[in-house]
């Protein structure tokens with residue numbers, strides 16, 4: 001399936017006249033008239049914003065084969081993406097993180113319990 005990027009605008013955190021972002025915002029290199037097939041546009045977009053580690057890992061694996069991975073990551077860093085997998089990396093509050101921390105209180109460290 002080929003998708004026009006101009007049709008793939010993403011509503012979300014952006015405000016003002018750029019309230020939606022498309023491929024140009026992601027990569028900064030392609031025009032609106034181009035049609036491409038990217039892994040994230042042929043997959044469930046929810047996995048790129050999932051809380052589940054296995055879905056995040058799958059999203060990252062899809063990015064690995066993406067022809068604009070480098071540009072996507074550079075764009076996400078420059079925009080300080082608040083969440084999601086971009087360019088093969090997981091973002092939270094504008095920075096790349098290794099693992100997504102789930103809501104709620106962290107588990108007690110077993111070493112601390114043993115010495116208490």
Ligand code: SF4
Pocket residue numbers: 026038039040041062063064066067068069070072073085086087088
């Ligand atoms: S690197 Fe990942 S998120 Fe970015 S355009 Fe490619 S598949 Fe989509």
